[in-house]
Amino acid sequence: MSAPVASTSTAIPAFDASTLSQVNADLAEATPQEIIEWAVDHVPGLYQTTAFGLTGLAATSMVSTLSKRRKQPHLVPLIFLDTTYHFAETLDLAHAVERKYNAPLHIFAPMGVSNAREFEAKYGERLWDEDEDTYDYLVKVEPARRAYETLGVKAVITGRRRSQGADRAALQPVEVDSTGLVKVNPLCRWGFQDVKDYIDMAGVPYNPLLDQGYKSVGDWHSTVKPKDGEGERSGRWASNKTKTECGLHKDYFAMKRAFEKKQREADRAAADKARGDDEVGESSVDMSKAEAQEAKEDLTASFSDLRLGA
Structure with a gap:
């Protein structure tokens, strides 16, 4: 079955600075559901990149609701980057979400490897400690770029929020990165509790690790439970407290x-x-x-x- 794509009948022809500013002004008070619907109707080549964190799961659920209302298949296919170091719970969740929402799921791994053993044989046993930037490039940045090329991706729905702090504190509903990729951040104005309340209300499956005290789940070798008073993403990179992004949202x-x-x-x-x-x-x-x-x-x-x- 071919993956569904967003309608291009009213697609915005180009996101120059003026257009982008106007779009964000128009969406300034929009709900996450309204931002998603706007993106489906106006942005061609739309996919959702997700590691199945709470915000991404909420967005997937909202896309599913919109798709059912329009009596169409799941309107925004999913892209999952398998670093080969995800928790087993995350991998199980990815397939549970695929089944529950009948959402097309495209999985991309580091080039030329299919598991952690093969990755370590090629690049070393602890590359994430020895050279974080190279690790991020190999497991996230290059696979994402390959996914975009393979699938014809022009825009992605992300799970980023302002309340996550650091580089995300000033997020707008719509951004364009240095490659021209459009990034739609429908839940950018929501806080962690807003997202969790929606997840519970809508019956969205989520990572059972969250019930053990984790808040942001990445690779098993670098993810820890945040301590009391620490930020939501503080446990994402245990050995580097200054790190806030894995590379997908860098230059x-x-x-x-x-x-x-x-x-x-x-x-x-x-x-x-x-x-x-x-x-x-x-x-x-x-x-x-x-x-x-x-x-x-x-x-x-x-x-x-x-x-x-x-």
Whole structure:
């Protein structure tokens, strides 16, 4: 069965700064359900990216209600990024939601691996500790970009809220990132209790870990229960209290360039070692030419990726 897509009959042609400002002004007092309905009717290529946290689950339920009211299949397909380190409870929940709402579920894992054992054989046993940015790129950023390319995604519904703080404190209902991807944040004005009340009222299935004291559930190796008085997402990255985002909502081009630069440096180090050079960097490669080539590759990649937002 082909995945449903949003109607394009009244699609907004482009989200330039002026249009975006007007859209957010129009949605300033809208309910989450109204924002979702607006997105379904006006934004083509609409999907929902979700790790099945409470806010994402509430949005999925609202999409289901709208779909039933219109007597249509679930209107916004789901994208789930399987890092290979999710709790078993999260994986079970993903499939329970797929069944309950008859929602198309697209799962994307890190390139070339299907489980944690294969990931660690390729990248090391504790990459999340040794190089967080590379880890985030491999398990979230690259799979997400691959999902967008594969599925033709132009816009996503997210589970971000202002009350989660940090970079999310000033969220608007609709944003556009550096790649041109439209991000719809229907529950941006709700607090944690608002979301939990909706979940309970609507009978939405949720992660049983929440009943054990967790509030934001990510990978098992980095998620802990928040302490009394700590913020909702404080337990998301146990070893890094300053971290607030996994990479999906950071500058994609910057993360891509940083990852590719590290890969090139690793390749050069391996080449140096194979030649028997004593120190990395003592190769016969003309570094000025190499750096020029890097810049050219970065620029080419950026233009290529920008086409995703066309």
